[in-house]
Amino acid sequence: MVEATERDGMTWYQCENCGLLFDDESDARQHEENCAGDEPDYLQ
């Protein structure tokens, strides 16, 4: 589930599966639909 978080005075949307941050909620949701949490490419 996408989680909204504030950072640097902006609202970011974080994928709970992999921790990626997006500045656009729809981008985050779209990512999360394709993120099963088992894609090592997305890990830092």
Ligand SMILES: [Zn+2]
């Ligand atoms: Zn993700």
